[in-house]
Amino acid sequence: MSTxxxxxxxxxxxxATITTVLLLILGTPLxxxxxxxxxxxxxxxxxxxxxxLILPPTxxxxxxxxxxxxxxxxxxxxxxxxxxxxxxxxxxxxIGSVIYSLPFVVQPLQAAFQRVPNGLLQAAATLGARxxxxxxxxxxxxxxxxxxxxxxxxxxxxVGEFGVVLMIGGNIPGETQVLxxxxxxxxxxxxxxxxxxxxxxxxxxxxxxxxLLYRRDRRDSWRVRA
Amino acid sequence: xxxxxxxxxxxxEENFRLQxxxxxxxxxxxxxxxxxxxxxxxxxxxxxxxxxxxAGGLVRFRGQNWLADGTFLPPWQRRVAYVxxxxxxxxxxxxxxxxxxxxxxxxxxxGAGLQQVVTWLELEDLLQRTPGxxxxxxxxxxxxxxxxxxxxxxxxxxxPLANLDHAASRQCLACLQRLARQLELPxxxxxxxxxxxSELADxxxxxxxxRITDRGSLLDICGRLDTKLSQEEQAAAIVLGTISRHxxxxxxxxxxxxxxxxxxxxxxxxxxxxxxxRIPARDVSVCRQKPLDSSILNILPVTLTQIEQxxxxxxxxxxxxxxxxxxxxxxxxSAARLQLQVGDRLFAQIKSAALLMESPDHHE
Numbered sequence: 006m007s008t009x010x011x012x013x014x015x016x017x018x019x020x021a022t023i024t025t026v027l028l029l030i031l032g033t034p035l036x037x038x039x040x041x042x043x044x045x046x047x048x049x050x051x052x053x054x055x056x057x058l059i060l061p062p063t064x065x066x067x068x069x070x071x072x073x074x075x076x077x078x079x080x081x082x083x084x085x086x087x088x089x090x091x092x093x094x095x096x097x098x099x100i101g102s103v104i105y106s107l108p109f110v111v112q113p114l115q116a117a118f119q120r121v122p123n124g125l126l127q128a129a130a131t132l133g134a135r136x137x138x139x140x141x142x143x144x145x146x147x148x149x150x151x152x153x154x155x156x157x158x159x160x161x162x163x164v165g166e167f168g169v170v171l172m173i174g175g176n177i178p179g180e181t182q183v184l185x186x187x188x189x190x191x192x193x194x195x196x197x198x199x200x201x202x203x204x205x206x207x208x209x210x211x212x213x214x215x216x217l218l219y220r221r222d223r224r225d226s227w228r229v230r231a
Numbered sequence: 232x233x234x235x236x237x238x239x240x241x242x243x244e245e246n247f248r249l250q251x252x253x254x255x256x257x258x259x260x261x262x263x264x265x266x267x268x269x270x271x272x273x274x275x276x277x278x279x280x281x282x283x284x285x286a287g288g289l290v291r292f293r294g295q296n297w298l299a300d301g302t303f304l305p306p307w308q309r310r311v312a313y314v315x316x317x318x319x320x321x322x323x324x325x326x327x328x329x330x331x332x333x334x335x336x337x338x339x340x341x342g343a344g345l346q347q348v349v350t351w352l353e354l355e356d357l358l359q360r361t362p363g364x365x366x367x368x369x370x371x372x373x374x375x376x377x378x379x380x381x382x383x384x385x386x387x388x389x390x391p392l393a394n395l396d397h398a399a400s401r402q403c404l405a406c407l408q409r410l411a412r413q414l415e416l417p418x419x420x421x422x423x424x425x426x427x428x429s430e431l432a433d434x435x436x437x438x439x440x441x442r443i444t445d446r447g448s449l450l451d452i453c454g455r456l457d458t459k460l461s462q463e464e465q466a467a468a469i470v471l472g473t474i475s476r477h478x479x480x481x482x483x484x485x486x487x488x489x490x491x492x493x494x495x496x497x498x499x500x501x502x503x504x505x506x507x508x509r510i511p512a513r514d515v516s517v518c519r520q521k522p523l524d525s526s527i528l529n530i531l532p533v534t535l536t537q538i539e540q541x542x543x544x545x546x547x548x549x550x551x552x553x554x555x556x557x558x559x560x561x562x563x564x565s566a567a568r569l570q571l572q573v574g575d576r577l578f579a580q581i582k583s584a585a586l587l588m589e590s591p592d593h594h595e
Contacts, residue, residue, distance in 0.1 A: 124317065128313070131306045132332060132333045
């Protein structure tokens with residue numbers, strides 16, 4: 006395997022890991038909030054979260070590219086703060102991936118949270134548990150499996166990202182050249198043997214991950230599943 | 232001061248509105264009785280802090296404001312425990328885990344200990360079980376134990392026996408009676424089963440359409456003719472008696488009630504014990520002369536204190552037996568034929584009297 010390929014693998018894993026961690030931190034409160042709303046307007050928030058499911062990734066990438074450009078408010082604020090350009094950077098990939106994979110983390114969590122009976126939280130409250138304690142001691146254990154599902158889906162989906170990366174990351178080896186882009190490069194230059202290596206590797210990785218997920222989901226009937 | 236003061240105005244579903252302004256005792260068992268939809272659970276939710284009335288309101292327990300102008304203590308800051316109709320055990324914890332959950336978050340050190348509570352509620356063999364492996368009655372006993380272990384100052388129970396079969400319900404009721412007798416823990420007990428209430432309660436609050444129609448001691452309320460309770464088919468008076476003698480030959484037990492003797496089916500209890508008797512109004516008839524050759528054993532001299540029309544064909548009578556009261560439901564025709572007048576001295580023939588379980592009776 007070439008250094009470029011190893012770089013691409015490392016970059017992909019780093020991107021997916023950082024994205025997944027950020028998604029769990031941001032997605033958990035968002036999913037909890039969505040799961041406890043009875044009014045209609047939070048459906049709008051749900052719709053926005055779900056957009057990456059149906060939009061072509063290039064649409065999202067196009068708007069993010071405009072947003073990250075050096076002249077824009079975000080782009081220049083980023084430059085002032087970090088001294089580097091946001092567009093075509095690893096950070097831009099992270100931001101793009103977080104938005105792109107958000108529904109894959111929020112939706113399973115929200116579905117699981119919705120199935121935690123409010124009555125259990127009321128019981129916990131009358132036994133002296135504050136809201137954060139209720140979440141930690143009741144909601145988390147009951148939905149633990151959905152966190153693993155959400156994290157796996159978020160991770161896998163980020164690994165499989167192409168359109169957004171192409172638009173906002175470009176193709177800089179060691180900085181923004183992730184596996185899917187490297188594969189595209191091989192195909193473009195007709196290096197099919199190398200392309201097979203990467204493509205086949207991704208197929209096996211995805212299959213193993215999803216199999217492990219679904220197998221695990223069949224057990225433990227009392228748990229709240231997504 | 233040392234009471235539970237309530238001023239609540241809380242809208243519920245559709246046109247329902249709970250409007251309550253009263254002081255409830257903070258000792259013994261206070262039953263909140265009413266038909267479904269009368270606001271019983273809403274009332275408990277407001278007391279627990281699970282529901283917040285829209286405007287103002289007051290919940291003050293032993294001088295401490297739980298809800299007042301500008302104050303709303305969330306449930307976890309009120310020293311109140313809640314036993315729900317559906318137990319609500321945490322499914323990811325076993326019985327021991329559920330009990331530990333409450334113990335770890337207890338809000339005082341004056342509560343009962345784990346071993347004690349486990350013994351009281353007969354949970355010794357269940358500690359390692361998961362809630363899914365428990366029967367409805369076992370679940371409810373665990374829920375009661377869990378509530379006690381959070382060291383509450385007030386225990387709310389919302390129809391805890393409603394989902395149980397007869398045997399489980401009796402066992403649970405016996406546990407609750409033991410607790411009521413042994414603990415200095417006031418309980419608010421919501422129920423729509425008057426027999427359950429008669430076994431357990433010291434005080435009775437009648438709730439209808441979100442309003443309190445009557446409240447007072449159980450014996451007083453049950454002996455009155457002007458309550459919704461007296462209009463019910465199973466209306467019954469509750470009287471207190473003392474077991475005086477057993478008659479094993481005929482399988483009977485004698486009780487002394489206000490200087491008179493009442494016979495009931497044989498009981499295992501020792502003489503001298505105080506017990507409640509439930510005497511249904513439909514099983515009491517009256518006559519002017521004492522019948523000498525009746526098959527009915529219990530014939531007591533009483534004074535007619537009140538007559539109330541009950542439907543078109545029947546009347547309800549309130550009969551004084553010493554300082555206690557019996558109810559009798561007879562036909563209007565009989566009342567007319569006997570020319571019954573308040574103040575008449577009559578004989579009450581009691582066809583059946585049910586001895587209730589050991590009564591807590593700490594209001595005496």
